[in-house]
Amino acid sequence: MAIEESELEKDWRVLGFDLALCSHYHQERRRFFERWNRATAFFGVIMGTATVSSLLGKLPDYAVAASVAVTIVQGLNLVIGFSRLAWLHGDFYRRFIDLEMKWRETQRSKAALNSLTNERRKIEQGEPPCLPYLVRRCQIELMRRDGYSMSEAPRLTLPQRFFAQYLPTLSYTSPH
Numbered sequence: 001m002a003i004e005e006s007e008l009e010k011d012w013r014v015l016g017f018d019l020a021l022c023s024h025y026h027q028e029r030r031r032f033f034e035r036w037n038r039a040t041a042f043f044g045v046i047m048g049t050a051t052v053s054s055l056l057g058k059l060p061d062y063a064v065a066a067s068v069a070v071t072i073v074q075g076l077n078l079v080i081g082f083s084r085l086a087w088l089h090g091d092f093y094r095r096f097i098d099l100e101m102k103w104r105e106t107q108r109s110k111a112a113l114n115s116l117t118n119e120r121r122k123i124e125q126g127e128p129p130c131l132p133y134l135v136r137r138c139q140i141e142l143m144r145r146d147g148y149s150m151s152e153a154p155r156l157t158l159p160q161r162f163f164a165q166y167l168p169t170l171s172y173t174s175p176h
Helices: 002-056 060-105 110-124 132-146 158-162
Strands: none
Touching: 002 060, 002 110, 002 132, 060 110, 132 158
16 A cells, blocks of 8 residues: 555656646747747837838838748748747646646545546646757756755756757657
C-alpha cells in the first residue's frame, strides 16, 4: 500500500508542476504577443506621423518609404494577428491557472488524479504547437522558483534562451 501512495504522491507532484509549467508557458507567450502588438501599433503611429509630416514638408521620398514601412508592419500584424494570439494564450493561461487552483484544493486520490489529468488533456486539445526551447526555459524558471537543484534542470545555450519565442526544433520530445 505504501508503494501506491508514494507513486500517487509523485504523480500528483508531477501534475502540479506540469500545470504550473503550462500556465507559465502561456503567460510568456501572451506577454510576447502583447509586446509585438504594442510595438507594431507604436511603429504605425510614429511612421504614420512621419509620413504626414513629410508630405507637409515636401519630402515625398521619405513619405513613400515611411508609408511602405507602415504598410508592411501593419500587414504583418494583421496576418500574424498579435493581439488575437495574445488573447488565445491569455485564455489558455487562465484555464491552466483555474485547473491548478482546483488541483491545490482537491484531496489527493487516484480518481482525482485521473479526473484532473483528463481536464488537462481537454485544455491541451486546443493548444497550438509548443515551442520547445520556451518550454525548457519555463522549466528552468519554475525549477529555480521551486528550489530544485539546477543540476537537474534542462540546458539551454544563450541563443536558444534568447530566441526561445522564435525557434521551433524537430528533435524535441515533449515533457508531457
